[in-house]
Amino acid sequence: MNILLVHPKYPTTYWSYKHALKFISKKATNPPLGLLTVASLLPPDWNKKLVDMNVTSLRDKDLLWADYVYISAMSVQMHSVKDVISKCKLLKKKIVAGGPLFTAEFESFKTDVDHLILNEAEITLPHFLDDLQTEHAKKIYHTDEYADITTSPVPDFSLIDVSKYAMLNLQYTRGCPFNCEFCDITALLGHKVRLKTTAQIIDELDNIKKIGWKGPVFFVDDNFIGNKSILKKDLLPAIINWMHKNNNPFIFTTEASINLADDQTLMQMMVQAGFAKVFIGIETPDEASLAECNKFQNNNRDLVQSVKAIQSAGMEVMAGFIVGFDHDTPSIFQRQIDFIQKSGIISAMVGLLNAPRKTQLYKRLMHEGRITNDWSGDNTNYSLNFIPVMNKQELLNGYQKILHGIYSSKAYYKRIGIFFKNFSPPENLRKKLTFIDIIALFKSMIIIGVFTKSRWYYWELFFWCVFRKPELFPLAITYSIYGYHYRRVFKGIS
Numbered sequence: 027m028n029i030l031l032v033h034p035k036y037p038t039t040y041w042s043y044k045h046a047l048k049f050i051s052k053k054a055t056n057p058p059l060g061l062l063t064v065a066s067l068l069p070p071d072w073n074k075k076l077v078d079m080n081v082t083s084l085r086d087k088d089l090l091w092a093d094y095v096y097i098s099a100m101s102v103q104m105h106s107v108k109d110v111i112s113k114c115k116l117l118k119k120k121i122v123a124g125g126p127l128f129t130a131e132f133e134s135f136k137t138d139v140d141h142l143i144l145n146e147a148e149i150t151l152p153h154f155l156d157d158l159q160t161e162h163a164k165k166i167y168h169t170d171e172y173a174d175i176t177t178s179p180v181p182d183f184s185l186i187d188v189s190k191y192a193m194l195n196l197q198y199t200r201g202c203p204f205n206c207e208f209c210d211i212t213a214l215l216g217h218k219v220r221l222k223t224t225a226q227i228i229d230e231l232d233n234i235k236k237i238g239w240k241g242p243v244f245f246v247d248d249n250f251i252g253n254k255s256i257l258k259k260d261l262l263p264a265i266i267n268w269m270h271k272n273n274n275p276f277i278f279t280t281e282a283s284i285n286l287a288d289d290q291t292l293m294q295m296m297v298q299a300g301f302a303k304v305f306i307g308i309e310t311p312d313e314a315s316l317a318e319c320n321k322f323q324n325n326n327r328d329l330v331q332s333v334k335a336i337q338s339a340g341m342e343v344m345a346g347f348i349v350g351f352d353h354d355t356p357s358i359f360q361r362q363i364d365f366i367q368k369s370g371i372i373s374a375m376v377g378l379l380n381a382p383r384k385t386q387l388y389k390r391l392m393h394e395g396r397i398t399n400d401w402s403g404d405n406t407n408y409s410l411n412f413i414p415v416m417n418k419q420e421l422l423n424g425y426q427k428i429l430h431g432i433y434s435s436k437a438y439y440k441r442i443g444i445f446f447k448n449f450s451p452p453e454n455l456r457k458k459l460t461f462i463d464i465i466a467l468f469k470s471m472i473i474i475g476v477f478t479k480s481r482w483y484y485w486e487l488f489f490w491c492v493f494r495k496p497e498l499f500p501l502a503i504t505y506s507i508y509g510y511h512y513r514r515v516f517k518g519i520s
Contacts, residue, residue: 028073030092031065031185033058034099034106035079038515040375040406041102042080043192046511049466049473053190054080056244059197060098060125062181064147069155076185079106089117097139098125101382101403111138122154127403129214130383132166142166146200146215148173172216175200176223180233193242193279196230198222198261202249204283205386206307207319208348211248213384219252224264231268235275245280250304251292258292265299274454279303283323287332293339302455304336305344311365312358315351319387333369337445340452345371348405349425350379352415359424363431370445372438372505376428377405378421381412406515429516435480438509439487446491446498457500467503474510479520 036054038044043055058078065074075091077084089095095114099107107127114121115138124143128135132142141163143150150167157163181196188194201216202209234243251257269276278301286293286304296304308329309321316325333343347362366374380401381388391397391412401411414421431437457463474484484506491499513519 027069027093028091029065029068029075029094029096030088031058031061031074031076031096031098032084032110033061033076033078033080034097034103034110036103037105037402037404037407039102039404040377040512040515042515043508043511045514046507047192049469049507050192050462051465052192053082054078055192056195056246057183057186057188057191058098059181059195059246060147061096062183062185063178064096064098064124064151065182065185066179067147067151074182074185078186078190079110081187081190084110084113086113086117089113089119092119094120094122097121097123097128099123099127100125101127101130101401103127104403111135124150126210126214129168130210132168136165140165142168144168146173148175148178172201172218172220175220176226178222178226180226180230183233183237188237188239193244194234194239195244195246196227196234197246198227198250199247199252201252203252204249204323205320206309207387207390208379208381208385210382210384215248219249221253221256224261227261228264228268231265231276235272240275241277243276243278245278247281249283250280251282251286251289254289254292258295262292262295262299266295269300269454274300276300277302277455277457279305281305281307284308284327284329284332285323287335290339293336293341297340297452297455300454301341302451303342303344305346306333306336308333308345308365308371309348310351310354310358311361312351312353314353315358318351318353319348330365330369333371334448337370337449340450340455342373342445342449343369343371344373345369345375347374347376347428348379349376349428350410350414350416350421354416354421356416356420356424359427360431362428363437366432367437367441367444370441370448372442372445373508374432375406376425376432378408378410378425379412379414380405380410430519433509433512433516433519435478435483435509435513435520438512439480439483442487442502442505443490446495446502449498451497451501456497457504459500463500463503466507470503470507470510474506478510480509480513 036042120140122141123139129144149169154167199219199221201219202211282304336343381391396413402409475481487502491502
């Protein structure tokens with residue numbers, strides 16, 4: 027068969043980094059790891075093509091070539107998904123769809139999609155393939171079981187042009203031990219943290235190195251430290267050894283819970299292994315709101331000091347924040363600003379609370395009669411899919427206040443300064459300038475340093491690093507470019 031795998035387009039959001047990618051001549055941040063894994067699950071004698079619409083356009087001739095079109099997407103890609111489905115129907119192409127969006131919203135797609143492969147593909151896709159061979163394929167395939175990911179194959183990176191991406195990615199675990207009310211991870215992937223073997227991860231690292239990649243690699247786990255014991259005893263020592271033998275070709279990023287800050291040994295091992303950045307879900311400094319959403323792992327601790335402990339270990343903390351909880355009062359907006367500024371978290375993603383369909387929050391709000399149908403899947407575009415306790419306009423105005431308070435040039439560059447004064451990356455995590463980085467530097471000097479209102483802050487940071495902390499100079503340029511992207515996304519901020 028001829029199989030076309032399609033990754034729909036992301037809108038321009040905080041996470042798209044669209045405006046930043048232009049500086050390094052890249053098209054997208056990460057390749058579609060889910061589809062690359064699905065490709066490896068398909069029969070090896072089938073012909074496969076992958077179109078990532080964030081990198082290239084979806085052409086009619088690609089669709090006409092295919093016997094089946096496989097689509098995988100997240101909620102934020104909803105609009106592009108509908109466009110792809112319309113094109114397929116116009117050309118009478120059969121559609122196979124799966125992934126988080128379709129698993130959560132399958133009722134919305136039953137009419138337009140020929141086959142819905144829900145939950146984890148390692149379980150449901152083989153059943154569909156068997157039925158397809160006997161010409162008895164069903165409309166929906168789903169399971170209440172969770173996959174044994176020790177059987178998951180190495181993703182097929184041969185289907186993409188890796189030079190178009192800012193970083194490559196791999197997955198070590200699925201599932202999360204926590205139970206945050208607003209998060210659908212446990213509904214989709216369970217509470218039990220399932221791990222690939224160390225041998226699998228080393229194979230994936232070998233594969234990424236073999237294709238010639240040198241640069242950032244993102245461990246896309248929802249909580250990388252879900253099983254700290256095996257991580258410290260097995261995986262991290264193996265990665266440290268692999269990185270040493272291969273002359274440290276990668277710098278790693280991942281996601282973890284705030285209790286990472288409590289384990290000095292784990293942090294030191296992660297740094298030694300090459301982890302430079304970690305995304306933490308902080309959500310809010312308000313303890314009542316943390317309790318409301320079952321984020322108990324963040325309660326009863328000094329969150330700023332926890333952040334600084336991770337930074338002091340040598341890793342940058344990126345973080346997610348939320349406003350719109352029932353317990354939020356108008357004071358939360360300034361409290362969020364003050365927390366983010368004090369902590370020195372440069373990449374602070376602040377979003378409005380929303381309730382994905384599979385979450386406990388959705389169930390509660392539905393029971394309370396508060397769910398609406400206004401969400402686009404993007405929690406940064408002023409959309410809500412529920413009726414908040416706070417006056418909606420007051421909430422939206424307060425949200426805008428936070429964005430101005432942390433991403434205006436003055437506040438943003440001040441926060442970089444706070445972070446830099448107490449941060450010294452270990453030698454193995456210091457960014458080495460490549461040709462692409464040098465091009466990005468010159469682009470930033472012209473675009474940001476000449477043509478933006480933030481140019482004075484840009485040059486102040488530029489020369490401070492040159493003369494005071496030259497080892498941080500590459501990071502300074504990177505963060506200046508990030509700031510340019512954030513201000514372009516959140517329009518009206520200067």
